[in-house]
Amino acid sequence: MRIDLHTHSDRSDGTDSPTELVENAARAGLDVVALTDHDATVGWDEAQAAADRVGVRLVKGLEISTQLQGKSVHLLGYEVDPTHGPLLAELQRVLDGRDNRLPLILERLGALGIEVTAEDVARWSGNAAASGRPHVADALVEKGVVANRDEAFDTLLKPGRPAYVDRYAAPLHEAVRLVREAGGVAVVAHPWSRGSDRVMTPDAVAELAGLGLAGLEVDHNDHDEDQRARLRALAADLDLAVTGSSDYHGTGKIGFPLGCHTTDPEQLERLLPGVLA
Structure with missing residues (x-):
């Protein structure tokens, strides 16, 4: 059984519609796929209809933008109640933050002599719950400023760039609490990618486990073999589930194909008992 627990559609910064994502998951030989758009659940219904049609088991999730000690950390929440008021309020605050910074990003680009309008970005954000940096990157690609999203981030859009x-x-601890209160299961996404290992220390992970964190996403393209081995050992020490996934974004992230990393069925059963029944 092949299980991919971290993917994105065009309801956030992926390029597939939820339907296309599920259809592509079936073509990739996946039996189970989780849709985990950033800070939003708006693609769930469409994805479920597609999953029912093609015979793939859908796990409904989201990837919450959080921070710990000023460092970005992403939290996967699986099978939360999408109507849970406190969680919805926090997600809306995150989404508003994305939308509200867009004019400031465009202003900074303009100061660099790069003219990109909100309308240019909107052509790429389309059905997304909010306009984010990946959509700005897509607009920059369209204008020939950069070759792809990676170049846009590396030269202009990531922290430290102009x-x-x-x-x-x-706050990460608050997000774990909200996911649990909404009836869901919390797993830290790629916990040691992009320098997050500086704050996601073993002691920090142990504290999160005490608050109800259920697992770590260990097998991910952003982790090298040594990091995976050490994260696997840490998960074992803390009795946390271990997951693996693609972090698929369609054509929005090259080299992250569906099913490039997968989750053992026993680990999924630990996280979501009965999900495979």
Whole structure:
């Protein structure tokens, strides 16, 4: 059984519609796929209809933008109640932060002599719950400023680059609590990618486990073999589930194909008992 627990559609910064994502998951030989758009659940119904049609088991999830000690950390929440008021309020605050910083990013690009309008970005954000940096990157590609999203981030949009603007992210400990209160299961996404290992220390992970964190996403393209081995050992020490996934974004992230990393069925059963029944 092949299980991929981290993917994105065009309801956030992926390029597939929820239907296309599920259809592509079936073509990739996946039996189970989780849709985990950033800070939003708006693609769930469409994805479920497609999953029912093609015979793939859908796990409904989201990836919450959080921060710990000023460092970005992403939290996967699976099978939360999408009507849970406190969680919805926090997600809306995150989404508003994305939208509200867009004019500031465009202003900084303009100061660099790069003219991109909100309308240019909107052509790429389309059905997304909010306009984010990946959509700005797509507009920059369209205008020939950069070759792809990676170049846009590396030269202009990531922290420390001239067009970067910070935004609100939920406190990590609070996000774990909200996911649990909403009836869901919390797993830290790629916990040691992009320098997050500086704050996601073994002691920090142990504290999160005490608050109800259920697992770590260990097998991910952003982790090298040594990191995976050490994260696997840490998960074992803390009795946390271990997951693996693609972090698929369609054509929005090259080299992250569906099913490039997968989750053992026993680990999924630990996280979501009965999900495979």
